Amino acid sequence: MKRLKITYDSFRLLSFAILIPTLIITILPFILIISASFTNEDILVRYGYSLLPKRFSLDAYIFLLSQWDIIGRAYGISIFVTIIGTLINTIISAGYAYAIYRKNNKYRKVLTFIVLFTLLFNGGIVPSYLMWTRFFHITDTIFALIVPNYLVNAINIFIIRNYFSSNIPEAVIEAAKIDGATELRVFRVIILPMSLPVLITVGIMTGLTYWNDWLNALYYINNPKLYGIQNLLIRLINNITFLQSSQASTLLGANVVKLPSTALRMAMAVIGILPILIALPFLLKFITKGMVMGAIKG
Amino acid sequence: MGKRKETMSVLLLALPALVYLIINNYIPMFGIFIAFKNFDYSKGIFKSDWVGFKNFEFLFMTADAYIMIRNTILYNLAFIIFGTIVAVGIAILLAEIKETRTFKFIQAGMILPNLISMVVVSYIVYAFLSPEYGFINKTLGKIFGIQEMNWYQEPKYWPFILIIVFLWKNAGYLSVIYAAFIMSIDESLYEAAKIDGANKFQQICYITLPMLKQIVIVMVLLSVGRIFNSDFGLFYQVPMNSGALYDVTQTIDTYVYRALMQTYDVGMASAAGLFQSVVGFITVIVANAIVRKINPENALF
Numbered sequence: 001m002k003r004l005k006i007t008y009d010s011f012r013l014l015s016f017a018i019l020i021p022t023l024i025i026t027i028l029p030f031i032l033i034i035s036a037s038f039t040n041e042d043i044l045v046r047y048g049y050s051l052l053p054k055r056f057s058l059d060a061y062i063f064l065l066s067q068w069d070i071i072g073r074a075y076g077i078s079i080f081v082t083i084i085g086t087l088i089n090t091i092i093s094a095g096y097a098y099a100i101y102r103k104n105n106k107y108r109k110v111l112t113f114i115v116l117f118t119l120l121f122n123g124g125i126v127p128s129y130l131m132w133t134r135f136f137h138i139t140d141t142i143f144a145l146i147v148p149n150y151l152v153n154a155i156n157i158f159i160i161r162n163y164f165s166s167n168i169p170e171a172v173i174e175a176a177k178i179d180g181a182t183e184l185r186v187f188r189v190i191i192l193p194m195s196l197p198v199l200i201t202v203g204i205m206t207g208l209t210y211w212n213d214w215l216n217a218l219y220y221i222n223n224p225k226l227y228g229i230q231n232l233l234i235r236l237i238n239n240i241t242f243l244q245s246s247q248a249s250t251l252l253g254a255n256v257v258k259l260p261s262t263a264l265r266m267a268m269a270v271i272g273i274l275p276i277l278i279a280l281p282f283l284l285k286f287i288t289k290g291m292v293m294g295a296i297k298g
Numbered sequence: 299m300g301k302r303k304e305t306m307s308v309l310l311l312a313l314p315a316l317v318y319l320i321i322n323n324y325i326p327m328f329g330i331f332i333a334f335k336n337f338d339y340s341k342g343i344f345k346s347d348w349v350g351f352k353n354f355e356f357l358f359m360t361a362d363a364y365i366m367i368r369n370t371i372l373y374n375l376a377f378i379i380f381g382t383i384v385a386v387g388i389a390i391l392l393a394e395i396k397e398t399r400t401f402k403f404i405q406a407g408m409i410l411p412n413l414i415s416m417v418v419v420s421y422i423v424y425a426f427l428s429p430e431y432g433f434i435n436k437t438l439g440k441i442f443g444i445q446e447m448n449w450y451q452e453p454k455y456w457p458f459i460l461i462i463v464f465l466w467k468n469a470g471y472l473s474v475i476y477a478a479f480i481m482s483i484d485e486s487l488y489e490a491a492k493i494d495g496a497n498k499f500q501q502i503c504y505i506t507l508p509m510l511k512q513i514v515i516v517m518v519l520l521s522v523g524r525i526f527n528s529d530f531g532l533f534y535q536v537p538m539n540s541g542a543l544y545d546v547t548q549t550i551d552t553y554v555y556r557a558l559m560q561t562y563d564v565g566m567a568s569a570a571g572l573f574q575s576v577v578g579f580i581t582v583i584v585a586n587a588i589v590r591k592i593n594p595e596n597a598l599f
Contacts, residue, residue: 011498012394012395014391015391015392015394016395019388019391019392019395019404020404022408023404023407023408026407026408026410026411026466026470027407027410029411029425029426029466030410030422032422032426044431045430047436047437048428048430048431048432048433048435048436048437049425049426049431049432049433049436049437050433050436051433092314092315092318093315095311095312095313095314095315096311096312096314096316098308098311098312099308099309099311099312102308104301104304104305104308105305105308105309106305107305107309111312111316114316114319115315115319116598116599118323118324119582119598120579120582120583120598120599121327121575121578121579122323122326122327122575123323123325123327123328123329123330123571123575124326124554124568124571124572124574124575125554125555125558125567125571126329126332126333126554126558126564126567126571127325127326127327127329127330127332127568127571128322128325129558130329130332130343130564131321131325131326134342134343147322148322151318151322152315152318152322157315182307183304183307183311184307184310184311187311212413212414212415212416213415214415214416214417214531214535215530215531218555218559230415230417230418231417233418233421234417234535237421237424237538262431265421265424266421266425268421269418269421269422272414272415272417272418272421273414273418276413276414277410280406280410280413281406284402284405284406287409287413288405288409288474288478291409291412291471291474291475292478295475295517
C-alpha cells in the first residue's frame with residue numbers, strides 16, 4: 001500500500017515537471033511581445049526583441065496615446081461590432097433553439113435539418129462575396145463587419161437546444177401555459193432566465209469571434225476609417241509610418257523625431273490582446289465550458 | 299389557445315435566425331453555378347456566359363491545383379496527428395492536478411493562444427522571425443549557432459514553423475476538451491485498480507486511454523471530415539503573404555482569396571471554391587457515417 005502511494009505522488013511530480021515547462025513555453029511568446037513593447041527603441045534596433053527589456057521605455061505607449069484618434073476609433077469599432085453582433089447572435093440563436101426544442105412544433109424536424117445542413121455544405125466564398133457586395137452593397141458599411149458569416153451559427157443553436165433539453169423540463173412550460181402564458185411569454189419570462197449560463201457561454205464564444213475577426217473587413221472594407229483593431233494591426237505591420245504625424249514629435253519632444261516603430265508594432269499587438277488578457281480570469285470558466293460544448297456534440 | 303396560433307408563435311421566434319440562414323448560407327449554395335460561367339463583372343452574375351467545366355479544366359491544368367490540394371491535405375494530416383498526441387498527453391497530465399486553483403491557472407495559460415486572433419499570432423511570429431530584430435536571429439541563433447537568415451524567404455522551414463504555430467495555438471484548447479473527458483471518468487474505476495495494485499502508468503494504459511479512445515477517434519474523424527479546409531489566417535497572415543513561400547503556404551482557402559481579391563479571376567476562384575465545398579461535403583458525410591457507427595451520440599446527424 002505504501003509503495004502505491006509513492007508511485008502516485010511521483011506521477012504527480014512528473015505531471016508538474018512536464019506541465020510547468022510547457023506552460024512557460026506557451027506563455028513566453030506573450031512575454032516577448034510585452035517586453036519588446038516596453039523596450040527603448042535604440043536598444044531594440046541593436047539587439048532585437050528579447051524576453052526582458054534591456055532598457056525600459058514607455059515611448060511606444062506614449063506615442064500610441066498621441067495617436068489615440070486612430071487607435072481609439074478602431075477600438076470603438078471593434079467594441080461596437082462585438083457587442084451588437086454578440087447580442088443579436090445570442091438572442092436569435094436562442095429563439096431558433098427554442099423552436100427546435102419545443103415538441104409541439106410540427107416543423108421542428110425541418111428546422112433542425114435546415115440548420116444542420118449548413119454544417120455539412122456551403123456555397124463557398126465566391127458566391128457569398130458576390131451576393132453581399134452586388135446585391136446587398138455592404139462594402140464599406142458597418143454592416144459588413146457584423147452581418148456576413150457570424151450572425152448565426154449552427155453550433156451555438158445546438159448548444160443552446162441541448163441545454164434546454166437537459167435543463168428545462170417540458171412540465172415547467174406546460175404549467176405556465178395552463179396559466180395562460182403565450183409561447184413568446186414563456187420564452188421571455190421562463191426560458192431566457194433559466195438558460196442564462198448557456199447564453200453567457202455562447203455569448204462569450206461569439207464575442208471572441210467578433211473581437212478576433214478580420215476576414216469580413218478584408219473582404220468588405222476598403223476604407224481604413226472602418227477598420228477595427230485587428231485590421232488596423234494588419235495595416236500597421238505592413239506600413240507603420242501612417243501613424244506618424246507632426247503631433248507625435250511635438251509630444252515626444254523635438255529630439256525624438258524618429259518613430260519608435262520597432263517597439264510600436266509590439267505595443268499595438270499588446271493593445272490588441274489587452275481586453276482578452278484582462279477578462280480571461282473572469283471568463284475562464286465559461287470559455288472552457290464553451291470549448292468542450294462546442295467540440296462534443298455541436 | 300389554438301394549436302395553429304401556438305405553432306405560429308414558436309415559428310416567429312425562429313424566424314430571424316431562419317431568414318439569416320437562408321440569406322447567409324442557402325443563397326450562396328445556389329450561387330455555385332458561377333463556377334460554370336465565365337464571370338464578367340460588366341455583365342453581372344446572371345448574364346455572364348456559360349462555359350461548362352472550362353474553369354475546372356483550366357484550374358486542374360495548372361500546378362496551383364496540385365500544390366494547394368497537397369498542402370491542404372498534408373498540413374491537416376500533420377495537425378491532426380501531432381495535435382492529438384500533444385493534446386492527449388497534456389490532458390492526461392492536467393487531469394492529475396487536483397488542486398483546483400493550480401489546475402485553472404495552468405489551463406488558463408494553455409488556452410490563451412487559442413483566444414487571440416491570427417493577426418496577433420502573426421505579430422508574435424514576426425517577433426521571433428523578423429530578419430532585423432527577430433528573437434531567433436538576434437538571440438536564440440547566437441546561443442545555438444543558427445545562421446541569421448531572412449525567414450520569410452526560406453520555404454524549407456515553413457512546414458515546421460506552421461506546425462509549431464498550429465500546436466502552440468490549438469494543443470491547449472484540444473487538451474481542455476480531453477481533460478474534461480478524463481475527469482468525467484468514474485473515479486471508482488481507478489479506486490478498484492489501485493486496490494488491485496495497479497500503478498499510475500498501468501491505470502493510464504488500462505483505464506484512461508481505453509476510455510479516451512472513443513472520444514479521440516470521434517474528434518479525429520470530425521477533423522478528417524474538414525481535411526479540405528484550412529485556417530486562412532495561419533497560411534496567409536502568419537507568413538505575411540510572402541510570395542517566396544507560396545509553394546509551402548498555398549492552401550485552397552488562400553488560393554480562393556488571392557484569385558478572387560488579388561488577381562480578380564472569379565472563374566478560378568469559384569472553381570476551386572466549389573471543388574472544396576463538394577469534396578468537403580463528401581468527406582464530412584463519410585466521416586460522420588463512421589462516427590455514427592462508433593458512437594451515435596457524437597455524430598453530427
